[in-house]
Amino acid sequence: MFSGDLAAHRWSDMEIAAFLMACAAFMTPEETLWLTQGMVKAGRTLSWNRGIVVDKHCIGGVPGNRTTLIVAPIVAAHGLIMPKTSSRAITSPAGTADTMEVLAKVDLSEAEMREVVETCGACVAWGGRVELSPADDVLISVERPLSMDTPEQMVASIISKKVAAGSTHLVLDVPVGPTTKVRDRRQALKLKKLFEYVADRMGLTMQVLITDALEPIGRGVGPVLEARDVMAVLENRPDAPVDLREKSIRLAGQVLEFDPALRGGAGEKRARELLESGAAAAKMDQIRKAQGPSPIANALGDLVHEVRAEASGHVEAIDCLRIAHVARLAGAPTDPGAGIEILRRTGDAVAAGQPIYRIYGSERSDFGFAVEASGENSGVRIA
Template identity: 75%
Template sequence: MTLDIETPAGPARARLKTRPLALDTFRENVVVLSRDCVAMRPERLAGQRKVEIRAGGRTYLAAPMICDEPSVVAADEIGLPEPLLHRLGALAGTWVEVAPARAAETLDEVRAKVMGETLSADAYMAIARDLADHRLSDIEVAAFLVACAGFMTADETLDFTRAMVAVGDRLDWDHRLVVDKHCIGGVPGNRTSLVVTPIIAAHGLLMPKTSSRAITSPAGTADTMEVLARVDLSAEEMRAVVEQCGACVAWSGRMNLSPADDVLISVERPLSIDTPEQMVASILSKKIAAGSRHLVLDVPVGPSAKIRDRRAALKLKKLFEYVGGRLGLSLEVLITEALQPIGRGVGPVLEARDVRAVLACDPDAPADLREKSIRLAGRVLEADPALMGGKGEARARELLDSGAAGRKMDEIIAAQGPSPISSGLGDLVHEVRAHRDGVVSSVDCLRIATLARLAGAPTDPGAGLDLLAKMGTRVRAGQPLYRLYASEPSDFGFAVEAADRDSGVSLAA
């Protein structure tokens, strides 16, 4: 791409030549300037000052780093790490405009939210725009998230959801009915979407399934699907897969669908923040932007799930219905029981194994994953006006048992392309054993998820936990309750130590 930028011989504004740097700064926009920079004095950038870079009609703010080594960046150059280089679309040696930046105007709104104020729809639109343009630092985003977690009204949630949809792209499908299914998470192994999606597509409904990566869990839908196929699809590639197969299972981060949400998730993940209001705004903005018109939402409730009691579930259900209804989305919220993990595997590779077993109608496939998937698929199919009322679940079971859903999943996998990651399990294995005879009385979802994450999931797809005994199983002293898998010795050590302190599995006499 050739940048439409004037050379230094032109007028006024300071310009520097781009120099690509083999650095990954993740979400953060960072630039590297020489101590002898000809465009501005480094001392002007002390403290919280940022740099504004303009190129090809695009403008970004970035945190500056000062370099004393001329071989890294010269006085007339600006070093651009890979993320910012990609966002600018700049080539090496092209000229970009550079200046000290004003603070993002929405910092006043962020501060107001920190002080407990209710923000206007215009304020949320401005915040969403600054988030999408990467104009806020991780610290500023974290302050906004924590402030919203403390106080956010239903109308604010609606305004923010609407704003997040507006600042990104929006897919439009030439189809009478576009459906989707989503789970709010909190239950390890609950990979029903990977069974529901091919069932729906095999029936003939359109289901452009997009998913974020895990925020607080050991695997998200996109993390598990990536074991089977490529999920890093562009919007054009996603459309081609859906038009060919009737469905896809893609990572939403590559597409410009609610891009403000991707920024929020990148900060939520290390902080393990997932509040009801942010959850509603995140899920619904992505679904609406992806073109969904009918959504079945699974809200699992259990003593160690994300939502602990029915009262909290009903409150969340009402918020989803209020925001979804005001934005024109047909929404059905199902409150489901979550007393223990679903399936056996926890972690991308292990969860993909369970999904494959269910789609292949393997007699040894996890029955709970199979039956819950059929129930949820049945609810989605009820949206089809051509299907007799009450027949959705029977139709879902038929499509699964006949092999049609499995064949459809193979078709989707082939269309999306081969997975770029390994599908092997970690080679470090530890068995957690029963300390006495007894019956498994409870399996703590949160603890199991924590142990799998300590083992390295989802960053290491082969890490995780394989459950060998679930609630109601009678075990003998020394019998394995589950196996931990990891690839990195440090992760493995943390997980084993934590499992020895608290296995997450309780036994009754």
């Protein structure tokens, strides 16, 4: 009843915000399960008539962690099906759907989504259009301006969307780092158990990976910049970000391990072969053509500011939260061309006055706020 009322927009934003705050403080695992079940029932569910339907998801919190757009074509090139439905950004500078929209249309109807999956083996579509767990979309619309992302609501949101999309097997990435959503391993294990509890009772086979997240992944933060990194990895360019490449291979390998025909432990090797041979890039080209051309501009913002090191030394740490905050102030993801290009990584030597990252934007007011914030605290600590 509650989820149905949400989907029918019978609750005001103020009432929804109060509910979310109550969830953050008092929600039990059983209540999280009940919410998940209700959210699935309140919307449409898809069926693919396949024994194994795979998916991969990251809980977020790490700027530039756009592995899904690399994992999906690798998995489809192998022969598994992956009907990926993604949300837009809630608290980050870019969600998977925001970045994919730079490359192709993501606003697909159910019929269009089915055609892409049947033709290509995978899609990367915005879940809001096909009304999968619509109650979750209503909650997200309130969470986004409040920058709320509670663990219980996160679990209900992710599991309900996967079950509604017809997924049977899921690899979940839980990044852990001092400036991410999950700060330590203890917190990660607690979240892992909650995910497993709900997934088991929803009939979803899940593999949870706890990964290190000490700094942003890749070089770009923001839709256009992140799409550029994704294509560099898929096209095996020599300048492609190694961290994004290797993490994507690892995650794709875990997804491929769901294939009964693949020998145990061979998933990562198979994923690397598909990427290095160009099969994954060809599959991504096929998916993009099937989904249709992007409806948005894919150019970087024409306003550029370089943030420079104030002292010589080496990069000791990069604050994920601060980098994401500055990128959002610059206009991402609403402005696809806004964001941050990271020029130095943790451990890199840097001289005073050298650029450590660039800020891009299109709107002078947003861009000005981002430049001002980076001056107050760049998010990069030099030792």
